[in-house]
Amino acid sequence: MNQSFVNVQTELPGPKAKxxxxxxxxxxxxxxxxxxxxxxxxxxGAILQDVDGNRxxxxxxxxxxxxxGHRHPTVVKALHDQVDRYLHTGFNVMMYEPYIEFxxxxxxxxxxxxxxxxxxxxxxxxxxxxxxxxxxxxxxxQAIVSFSGGFxxxxxxxxxxxxxxxxxxxxYGPFAPEVYHAAYPYxxxxxxxxxxxxxxxxxxxxxxKFFISxxxxxxxxxxxxxxxxxxxxxxxPDKTFVQGVAAICKKHGILLIADEIxxxxxxxxxxxxxxxxxxxxxxxxxxxxxxxxxxxxxxIGRKEMMDTANAGxxxxxYCGSPLGCSAGIAVLEVMEKERLNERAEVVGDKVMTxxxxxxxxxxxxxxxxxxxxxxxxxxxxDRSSKKPAPQLAAQTLKEARKxxxxxxxxxxxxxxxxxxxxxxxxxxxxxxxxxxxxxxxEVVLMKNKTKQV
Numbered sequence: 001m002n003q004s005f006v007n008v009q010t011e012l013p014g015p016k017a018k019x020x021x022x023x024x025x026x027x028x029x030x031x032x033x034x035x036x037x038x039x040x041x042x043x044x045g046a047i048l049q050d051v052d053g054n055r056x057x058x059x060x061x062x063x064x065x066x067x068x069g070h071r072h073p074t075v076v077k078a079l080h081d082q083v084d085r086y087l088h089t090g091f092n093v094m095m096y097e098p099y100i101e102f103x104x105x106x107x108x109x110x111x112x113x114x115x116x117x118x119x120x121x122x123x124x125x126x127x128x129x130x131x132x133x134x135x136x137x138x139x140x141x142q143a144i145v146s147f148s149g150g151f152x153x154x155x156x157x158x159x160x161x162x163x164x165x166x167x168x169x170x171x172y173g174p175f176a177p178e179v180y181h182a183a184y185p186y187x188x189x190x191x192x193x194x195x196x197x198x199x200x201x202x203x204x205x206x207x208x209k210f211f212i213s214x215x216x217x218x219x220x221x222x223x224x225x226x227x228x229x230x231x232x233x234x235x236x237p238d239k240t241f242v243q244g245v246a247a248i249c250k251k252h253g254i255l256l257i258a259d260e261i262x263x264x265x266x267x268x269x270x271x272x273x274x275x276x277x278x279x280x281x282x283x284x285x286x287x288x289x290x291x292x293x294x295x296x297x298x299x300i301g302r303k304e305m306m307d308t309a310n311a312g313x314x315x316x317x318y319c320g321s322p323l324g325c326s327a328g329i330a331v332l333e334v335m336e337k338e339r340l341n342e343r344a345e346v347v348g349d350k351v352m353t354x355x356x357x358x359x360x361x362x363x364x365x366x367x368x369x370x371x372x373x374x375x376x377x378x379x380x381x382d383r384s385s386k387k388p389a390p391q392l393a394a395q396t397l398k399e400a401r402k403x404x405x406x407x408x409x410x411x412x413x414x415x416x417x418x419x420x421x422x423x424x425x426x427x428x429x430x431x432x433x434x435x436x437x438x439x440x441x442e443v444v445l446m447k448n449k450t451k452q453v
Contacts, residue, residue: 005047005429006404006436007055013037014052033167035060035408036401043070046425048406057433059407061420064230064262067289067344068334069424075292078330082322089322091120092315098325103298105332106290109271110300112280117306120298120320124261124287125153127297128224130314131283132157134301135222135255138308142177143220145210145254147184149412151231152224152259161224164232164412180215182207184229185237186412188367188378189386196238204244217252222283227273230262233416234376236369242277255282255305261297262374265289266335266423269344269372276371292331296324340423344373347423347430351375354434362441364392376418378411388413392444399440405433 013021017038038050046069048056061067068075082098091099103118110116121127132144146152148163160175162168163184169175183203190199211217223245229235249256258281263273267289274281282305287297298320299306334340348370355368355377366380379392393415397407410418417437421430 002428002432005055005057005432007053008402008404009054010052012054012401014050014054016051020051035397036406045069045071046422046429054404056401056404056406057421057425057429057436059405059419059421059433059437061289061422062293063288063408064267064420065288065291065293067266067340067423068292068331068338069422070293072292072330072334072424074334074337075327075330078326079294079323082326086322088318090317091320092312096322096325098322098329099320102320102325102328102332105329106286106298106300109332110284111272111275112302114280115303116300117303118298118300119306119314120296120325121316122295122297122318122321122324123153124259124285124297125155125158126316126319127261127285127287127299128152128158128161128257128259129155131257131285131299131301132161132222132224133314134299134305134309135257135283137313138305139221139253139255141219141221143180143215144178144222144224145180145182145215145220146224147226147229148181149184149186149229149232149235150181150224150226150259151229152226178215178219180210180220182210182214182223184235185241186235187238188369197240200238200240200244203241204248207245207248211248211252217254220252220254222255222257223249224257224259226259226263227277228263228268228371228374230374230418231410233378233411234369234371234374234418236371237277239277242274242279246279246281257281257283257285259285261285261287262420265331266340266344267372267374267420269341269348271335271341273371273374290331291324291327294321294324294327296321296328338424343423347373347421347425348375350427350430351419351434354438358438358441361438362445364389364445365441373419373421373423376410376416379415379417388415390414392448393417395444395447396437396440399443400437403436403440405436405440407437 041051042049107116146161150163152158152161160179258274283301359365367378379389381387381389410416
């Protein structure tokens with residue numbers, strides 16, 4: 001009999017989790033949401049154990065932060081070594097070598113046959129904010145264009161750049177000025193009358209018109225793009241569109257910022273997802289899996305552009321902390337030694353094979369899609385209308401949790417289940433988790449069918 005990696009012994013939440021949950025609701029705002037009603041006690045690789053002893057396979061990866069797995073020994077050792085030397089001096093007070101070493105390694109890996117410089121920050125939102133600041137400073141222009149469906153953060157500027165209203169922007173206006181949103185390809189929901197190629201060309205034509213009807217190109221500092229839209233349900237653009245946007249930017253002297261916060265560090269089978277499209281962005285924003293769970297982010301950019309800002313205009317108290325930089329160096333070591341970009345392709349192939357099998361079984365699955373190990377299922381009421389079925393996604397996640405798998409919801413219509421498992425997950429763990437996910441879908445659809453009868 002094969003070993004089972006999951007072991008859910010209690011209802012969720014269990015007894016200890018219930019006590020903690022009550023304390024949580026008494027002191028933490030409800031707006032700080034949670035996906036599963038329990039609390040972690042231990043984590044290792046792709047396995048999570050909660051305070052009641054329940055064990056789960058992690059298909060969420062802290063929303064894409066744990067590509068190298070929970071508590072990878074190489075990362076843990078690097079952090080212990082760093083803690084034994086110093087914790088914090090403030091890079092803008094007394095500098096430290098891990099910042100420099102990590103920046104050198106990141107710059108060498110990033111796409112672009114030009115000289116680069118790198119700065120580190122704390123969060124993905126800060127990385128976006130600073131990329132925008134630098135682009136505006138360098139170009140002396142104000143406008144920033146992002147795309148419908150994109151997610152870039154919850155600060156004022158990044159919330160303004162985000163292309164989905166609920167839950168990110170609703171009742172939080174007024175928003176930052178000089179932010180504009182263009183259309184992003186969603187091939188599953190393209191007009192039926194258009195072919196794939198016609199749809200891409202139509203959107204590029206509309207993007208050109210955008211600079212006539214919405215904002216003049218000579219007032220635009222930068223275009224901000226996710227190579228694969230994360231929160232919108234892993235929407236993957238075609239190469240023609242991404243290259244077309246880059247060409248239009250170049251024609252008008254507009255900088256291109258690639259938001260690689262969720263797509264970076266092996267998730268799609270490359271260090272950076274823009275490599276799939278053959279694009280060399282002017283700036284790349286990074287975070288999440290670059291620190292294996294430590295809070296760190298960064299901006300990689302063309303040297304001459306990064307040097308436009310004056311001393312003291314960029315940075316912050318904890319930006320590029322010694323712990324974050326040490327963790328990041330260890331992450332790159334793990335990625336190279338364990339060939340995690342290649343592993344992402346293997347994981348993605350296994351996931352998509354299972355997803356295609358599920359698609360053939362369940363009519364409620366409208367589409368399965370993926371790039372590397374960035375894979376998703378979109379639920380619909382029926383395939384002909386493609387009407388979103390957010391309740392099926394939510395119910396599937398709940399049933400999966402009860403059986404020991406933690407995954408995430410996403411999608412413009414909240415009808416997508418997305419997977420961001422650690423790339424170090426074993427084949428056996430992956431297969432068990434995927435079988436549980438399939439079982440969860442089957443149970444949900446059976447329950448709904450029984451209710452209808």
